[in-house]
Amino acid sequence: MADVALPEVKLNLYNVKSPIQVKVVENRIVTKESSPNIVRHLVFDVSGTQLEGNVIAGQSVGVLTPGEDQNGKPHKLRLYSMASPSRGEGGQSHLISTTVKRTIEEIDGKLYTGVASNYLCDLQPGDPVLLTGPSGRRFLLPEDANAYQYLFFATGTGVAPFRGMIQDLDLSKTSATLAFGCAYRTDVLYADEFDPLARDQASFHFLKAISREDRRTDGSKAYVHTLLEDAPEAVRTQVAAKNTLIYICGLKGMEWGIYKTLLQQGHSSYFDPKNDEGVAWLKSVASGAAKITEEDFKTYVKPGPRLFEEVY
Ligand SMILES: Cc1cc2nc3c(=O)[nH]c(=O)nc-3n(C[C@H](O)[C@H](O)[C@H](O)COP(=O)(O)OP(=O)(O)OC[C@H]3O[C@@H](n4cnc5c(N)ncnc54)[C@H](O)[C@@H]3O)c2cc1C
Numbered sequence: 001m002a003d004v005a006l007p008e009v010k011l012n013l014y015n016v017k018s019p020i021q022v023k024v025v026e027n028r029i030v031t032k033e034s035s036p037n038i039v040r041h042l043v044f045d046v047s048g049t050q051l052e053g054n055v056i057a058g059q060s061v062g063v064l065t066p067g068e069d070q071n072g073k074p075h076k077l078r079l080y081s082m083a084s085p086s087r088g089e090g091g092q093s094h095l096i097s098t099t100v101k102r103t104i105e106e107i108d109g110k111l112y113t114g115v116a117s118n119y120l121c122d123l124q125p126g127d128p129v130l131l132t133g134p135s136g137r138r139f140l141l142p143e144d145a146n147a148y149q150y151l152f153f154a155t156g157t158g159v160a161p162f163r164g165m166i167q168d169l170d171l172s173k174t175s176a177t178l179a180f181g182c183a184y185r186t187d188v189l190y191a192d193e194f195d196p197l198a199r200d201q202a203s204f205h206f207l208k209a210i211s212r213e214d215r216r217t218d219g220s221k222a223y224v225h226t227l228l229e230d231a232p233e234a235v236r237t238q239v240a241a242k243n244t245l246i247y248i249c250g251l252k253g254m255e256w257g258i259y260k261t262l263l264q265q266g267h268s269s270y271f272d273p274k275n276d277e278g279v280a281w282l283k284s285v286a287s288g289a290a291k292i293t294e295e296d297f298k299t300y301v302k303p304g305p306r307l308f309e310e311v312y
Contacts, residue, residue: 003305004245005143009059010134013050016077019064019130020049024123025095035186038102039157040121041083044129047094055096055133056086057164058140058310062132065119077132078116081249081310083160085167099160099189139247139310141165146173149244151235153224153258155181158250159189161310165247166197166204175203177235181224181254183212205235224250225257228265239267246270248309255309256294263292272304 014020026043046052055061059082065075080098089095102121103114123129139161142148145168152162162178169176178194188208198206207227208214214222216230228239238244239262246262248255262270263285273279278300284290303309 004148006138006140007056007143009056009137009140010050010054011137012133012135013054014132016062016064016132019062019132020046020051021128021130022046022049022051023125024127024129025125026097027121027123027125030099030189032186035184037184037187038121039187039189040100040102041097042100042120042123043084043089043095043097044131045094046096046131051096051131051134053088053093055082055084056140057082057084057168058161059134059136061096061098061134063116063120064130064132065116066130069115075115079133079135079312080120081157081160082134083163085164087168099157099163101157136310139249139308141168142245146170147243149174149238149241150176151239151244151246152176152178153181153227153246153248153250153254154178155224155250155254156187157189158248158254158311161249162247163190163193166194171197171201171203175205175234175238177205177207177231177238179207179209179224179227181209181211181222181227181250183210185210185213205232207231207235223257224254225261228258228261239265242269245306245308248307248311250311252311255311256297259297259303260292260294263297270304270307271301273301274299 022044025045028041030041031037031039060079062077062079069075083099084097089097100117100120103117105112154162194206197204209222209224209227211221211223216222268282273282281300
């Protein structure tokens with residue numbers, strides 16, 4: 001397939017040297033109270049700034065945390081994906097939103113809390129925050145978005161861009177599947193939006209893999225990539241369709257299970273061979289002769305024009 005035409009987007013209207021100050025208007029928790037994880041939905045008012053109307057679903061903004069790191073240098077910029085649709089949160093162009101997970105780690109009994117995520121999660125409505133961006137020019141819906149079908153794979157906050165993209169799509173003209181993975185049922189993000197949408201729109205499917213709770217029919221754990229194996233018929237048809245695009249966002253490493261499953265299922269058209277050896281490898285994979293290893297995958301093929309990925 002030829003390259004998918006992507007829209008022209010605005011980039012770096014604000015940068016680290018000249019960030020823009022905006023205000024937080026909402027900060028609410030989106031994981032359930034009993035969850036061991038904390039993820040929050042933040043809305044920023046960008047009225048009167050160049051960000052208004054210029055940040056689209058799939059792009060990110062940079063956040064500058066006040067203060068200094070342990071070397072006395074200003075904290076480095078951290079990127080956060082937009083969770084709002086391209087027309088703005090709730091259709092209001094002056095509002096943009098993101099989904100932030102508080103990062104926290106204990107190493108040798110010492111507690112480390114992530115700088116930017118905890119700063120953001122602590123902000124109150126009315127608080128100022130310095131942003132840069134927008135950034136990102138490839139992880140976007142195509143220009144002619146409703147001419148394609150979509151399979152969105154997300155783990156955790158990787159769902160943010162898909163929340164915006166799904167709102168950008170006209171589901172009376174196209175179809176989309178959101179395959180979401182997380183550890184506990186209490187961590188399913190935006191289920192209050194996606195569950196009713198899946199109920200009301202036959203063209204939208206919402207699949208969940210809760211790795212520490214769900215078991216598949218053979219007793220094994222459910223992960224985001226096993227959703228491809230256990231998918232309902234409508235989703236299987238979608239994966240096989242020539243106009244389907246696959247987007248992957250979330251935890252680094254999640255992409256490999258999805259790639260392997262696609263190859264095992266014979267969907268090699270999502271990949272491009274790197275060279276003649278890649279062509280031969282894809283053929284042997286298709287005939288069942290080659291064992292699919294991550295090393296061979298990296299050596300011989302790369303994601304093709306129908307695959308989009310943003311992992312962090
Ligand atoms: C394109 C892109 C989009 C992104 N979108 C999102 C998004 O939508 N939502 C989201 O939540 N994140 C997103 N991220 C990730 C985000 O940018 C940050 O990396 C993340 O929030 C962690 O940043 P932090 O400043 O909180 O943690 P950091 O301060 O950078 O720390 C990172 C981790 O290390 C631990 N740590 C800190 N200091 C130490 C130490 N001395 N020793 C050992 N461990 C330590 C922290 O607890 C934390 O778990 C995105 C990243 C990219 C690249």
